[in-house]
Each structure stands twice: as structure tokens, then as C-alpha cells.
Amino acid sequence: MPEMLLPFPECSSTIESGLPGFPPAHHYPLPSMHVSDTTPISPQQRKAAADLLRKTAAPAAELGRLFAHRGNELALVGGPVRDVFLRRPHNDLDLATDATPPQVLAIARDWADKVWETGIEFGTVGLRKGDTVFEITTYRSETYVPDSRKPTGIRYGTSLEADLRRRDFTVNAMAARLPALELVDPFGGLRDLRDKVLRTPGSPEESFTDDPLRMMRAARFTAQLGFTVAPEVAEAMRQLAPRLSVVSAERVRDELMKLLLAPHPRDPVRGIELMVDTGVADVVLPEVPSLRLETDEHMRHK
Helix, strand or coil, X not given: CCXXXXXXXXXXXXXXXXXXXXXXXXXXXXXXXXXXXXXXXXXXXXXXXHHHHHHHHHHHHHHHXXXXXXXXXEEEECHHHHHHHHCCCCCCEEEEECCCHHHHHXXXXXXXXXXXXXXXXXXXXXXXXXXXXXXXXXXXXXXXXXXXXXXCEEEECCCHHHHHHCCCCHHHCCEEEEXXXXXXXXXXXXXXXXXXXXXXXXXXXXXXXXXXXXXXXXXXXXXXXXXXXXXXXXXXXXXXXXHHHHCCHXXXXXXXXXXXXXXXXXXXXXXXXXXXXXXXHHHHCCHHHHHCCCECCCCCEC
């Protein structure tokens, strides 16, 4: 497949039609940069990406320099990176580092206006500087047991790429190293943004077995972003939908609310259809697939 144009903000030329192939509800008058089919990023793409990321990453630029001065890595990761390329607002910043939580505290405590340690046992330190909230999480790997989606063991790591592999989808497995704003995209997240498809960085069976809530997130992103799931992801959802029984009702409720509050009237339907087609709805919203089989006395579907 030849190179296509993926629109991004703040470049030199504008495409008035918005995101090629997106439903009208998701069109934005965005400028463009080339995205190839292959994962390696060209120098031109890296420069364009850095220009796009600069405004979003600005609140963390000084912090990135502090970490670099101490010999540690710091990177903007996940949703904030994805949303730069989709031109969606993202208020809080997720950061990842090779520094351990005590090292993070030593580096950031004097810089931040407020620090909290609520998630420190899972490797996360929270900060606030001005109006911006940061969550800094140490690179890590996790182990799970079959009857829970909560990790039973955490091992800190030293590789950003290895940390990105544990993310839910490739479009959320991109990062920007700070302070240089070097884009890191080892699993083809830009390509999948262009193609509007949800894939997992590793095996979808492994990903959904570890954290079944990711199946609900797939449905939510289908509704919110107008994406489709890759065939192997849909098949893994069909096989592993019963795993959702280990997820708390509160977490399922939260994902359903986000899905139903997708910005345009048809958007929630996309997510619900995916849930029904993969059997996820049988577990978390069984009333909906049951309605497909109901008819009234006039032989009309209810």
C-alpha cells in the first residue's frame, strides 16, 4: 500500500475534508504528514511529530530536563500522544521513566507544587505543577492470576519499548522521549491511527487474559474514535469474553458510561454492536443481545 496522508495539527498545509475515511462526525480541518506502512519513522516524520507534540509536552519539558540531568529517562506516553495526532484535548499527562518511585520523588518533589503517593505500590507517583496533573510510572512488567485483572506481581524495567508492549492497543503504545520529543512507535501505532484500526502490541489473547477490561476499552474506542478492531482482536474477544466476569461491576459501568457518552448519536451503536457480535454483551449487558431474539405478536422485533 502506498503512503497515505494522516492529518495532524500545526503543520504547514491544511486538508479541509478532515481525516480521510473517518465518518463525518470525526472530521477535523487538520494539516498533514506522511505515514508509511512500515513501523520505522523517517527523519522527516520525526521532525513533524516533534513539532506536533511540543505544545502538549510543554508542561513536562523542564521535568524532562531534570530527569535527564540525573541520568534517567522520561517519556510522554499513551493517550496524550495518541490524542495529539487526533487533535483531541487531553488535560492530564501520563509519563513513564526508568527511575524507581523513590528516585522519582527525589527528582520531582521540589519541582512540583503537590505530590501524592496513592499509587506508589504499583510504581506510580502523582504530581501537580500549576494547572497540569502528571502521573509518572516506572517502566514495569506485571504478572496476573486467572481470577483477577489486578497484577499480583510487578517488576521494574529499564526499557521504554518493553514498557510500551504491555499497553492495551498499538495506538496507545506510542511515546515521546523528553525533553527531545523523539517519537517512539515500535508497534506501528501511527499506521493503525491512519488505518483507524485497533490492534494489540502483542498477542490479543495474552493481553485480554491479563486484563479483560481491555475488551470493554476496545468497544469504547470503537464508539469514541470511529475505529474498527482487527480480525484477530475480534476473535480473541469472542474467545475470552467470559473472562470479564472477574472485572468489578464498577469498572464495567465506567466503561459503559464512556461508551454511551461518545459525542455523536450513532457512535455508541458501533461500540454496542461490537460487544454483541463478540459475546462481550452476553457477559456485561445481556439484555441487549436478548432483544435481538424478541418479537411481538405482529412478528416485529422489539
